[in-house]
Amino acid sequence: MLVIHNTLNRTKEPFTTIEEAKVKMYCCGITTYDYCHLGHARTCIIWDTVRNYLQWIGYEVKYVQNFTDIDDKILNRATKEKTTMKKVSDTFINAYFEDMERLHVEKADAYPRVTHIVEDIQNLIKELEKNGYAYTSEGDVYFNIQSFKEYGKLSGRKLEDLKTGASGRVSLEDVQSGKKRDSADFALWKKAKSTETSWDSPWGKGRPGWHIECSAMIKKELGETIDLHVGGSDLVFPHHENEIAQSEAVTGKELSRYWSHNGMVKVDGEKMSKSLGNFITIRELLDRFEPMAIRLFVLQTHYRKPLDFSNKSLVAATSSWQTLSDGLLFGHQYGEKLGFKNNSSVELLPDLTQRFQKAVDDDFNFAGGLVVLFEIAKSLRKESNLLIHTGNTTSSPKLLEEQWYTLKHLAGILRLETDQNIxxxxxxxxxxxxxxxxxxxxxxxxxxxxxxxxxxxxxxxxxxxxxxxxxxxxxxxxxxxx
Structure with a gap:
């Protein structure tokens, strides 16, 4: 049985869905102002693999990942480059798909953009305002945090301990000018400056706040309650906490049954940031290392733990990938000589498959599943060496084909694949x-x-x-x- 760590309850729980054998899954995506970095790679690889694993164990998954294409950083870049916000976003959305394709990250079922659902966002804000959860102030609209009694249930934070500006997208000026009733209140709608891209609204020209975007997109794409909401652990507070407040204040229903968060990425033990000069884009990484070595590097550490990047760790992952690659190529190299059928009648080895599933069923422990893959790959590499030097193998061709087929199948669940076009x-x-x-x-x-x-x-x-x-x-x- 699959059990997952639920951030909401801070414990592992058996995974059950609203609708039998179906999963509604949402992942907070990127803000489209720059190339994706190693942290994005980890988030996208992990939750893509989770989606694929859920499908393998029998679930029908609808997976939605958003693009935040309205943000101060996008506007600032557009102004600096004397272009439009749309052109900046389109450039980096296209770059995102190029990077993800190289990492074997399969596309989500839907990629809603904020600019495409402004009307839905406004309707959600109107409902919050109507029911007393939101208030207007000089063209802005804020969520009244005191009105939602369960605020803090995801992050465990108490209202009295909250600090202004924790999201990095809330200005101290809003409090100092008296625009906000409480320092912890957050913007649902922002009044636009004369130079900014804006939309007409009942509150005047403006644009959505950050948090309301995901609430509106989830409601539109997946409904009022979903099964699994995922993202980086840096989003637990305030972003996901605020999503819960907005959504549940309107619907009276839980936003998501399960919340899962991947750990952060460090570089040589330090937090990755541009100011420290250790900021690494996916593109820079792909110029230095094989895509599958990067994917393997990410999957070798449990998703909830911090991931420490270094050249040494990627070199080790490259060596590990070589071992898996050798195993995955075994049948292509020796299958004809050994008389492999290479068709659907070949059976998976049940003991290996069950061990793989037992490991991964424990809170998506892909690192534990990889142990099984390496065991098979090393066995096939040993047989390969025997074939080269003696022309014989210690195992029967039937068993070797079943091992190879099992390895390919299980590696495919993790999307660790060789280029078989050749x-x-x-x-x-x-x-x-x-x-x-x-x-x-x-x-x-x-x-x-x-x-x-x-x-x-x-x-x-x-x-x-x-x-x-x-x-x-x-x-x-x-x-x-x-």
Whole structure:
């Protein structure tokens, strides 16, 4: 049985859904003013894997992740670059999808943008105002935090201990000018300055506050109560706390049955920040390390624990990925020789599959599941070495194929996958010179990165096309066809 740690109750609980075998899941996404960083990579990889795992154990999942495309940081960048807020957002949303694709993060079922649901946000604010939970002040609208008696139930904070500006998006000027009744009240609608992008509203021209956006998007995309709300632990307070207050004040129902939060990312033991000069974008990381090594690095640490990045840790993850990659390529390299069927009649090994599921069912312990994957990969690598040096294996071809098939299946749940385009390319047509040279270049890159199983796979694939490679002393490779 799947149990997950529920931030709301601070304990592990059996996972049960509102509707049998269906999960409504929402993840707080990025603010679209810059390239995504390592922290974003962790959040997106973790919850993408959770979604995939839930589907594997039999749930139908509707997964929604938002884009915050209204924010001071976006407006400031647009002003600095003499462009529009939309152009800035579109640029970094496109970059987000490019980065996520390289990390094998599958797209969510919906990506609502704040600018697309301003009317829904306004309607939610009107309801809050009508029911006495919100008040207007000089063109702004604030949530009256004293009106929601359960405020603090997610974070455990008490009203008297709250500090103004905890979200980083609330100005001290609002309190000092007397615009807010209480220092902990937060903005639902902000009066626009003359130079800002704005929308007409019953309170004058303005734009939504940060917290109300997610409440409106969840209500529109998933309904009044969802099964699982996720995001980084930095969002527990005030963002998720404020979401609960806004949503539950209107509906009278719980916003989410379960709340799960991933830990923060550190760089060499320090909090990642631009001011410390240790801010790392996903793109910078992908220029230095393989995408699957990065994904593996993230999954090797339990999602609720802090993740400490260093060059040394990524080098170790790269080595670990090589082990898994060797195992995943085993059937492509030796399957024909061993007589693998390579079809759907091959069965998963139940003992390995059950061990994997038992580990992951304990609060999405993907690190525990990886232990099973490495066990299989190391076994296959040992058999690979025996094949190379003796031409024989200690296990039967049937067992080896079942091990390989099980490894591929379980790794696929974690989206740890090799590029099988090379291995699976059809032999029914002749390769062009351009395709041959492209494969040779890929082989060279693989060899330089010491991904020898991959480079051997390319060589063997070319050999099947009657292309013979000659590695020259100067490091170049020439070829001729038989």
């Amino acid at each position: 291995a699976d390319t059809s032999l029914s047509r002749k390769l062009t010179d351009e395709e041959i040279n492209e494969l040779i270049e890929k082989r060279k890159i693989a060899k330089n990165a010491k991904r020898y199983a991959e480079s051997d796979l390319i060589r063997d694939h070319l050999k099947k096309h009657n292309i013979v490679l000659l590695d020259m002393s100067d490091g170049s490779t020439t070829w001729h066809s038989n």
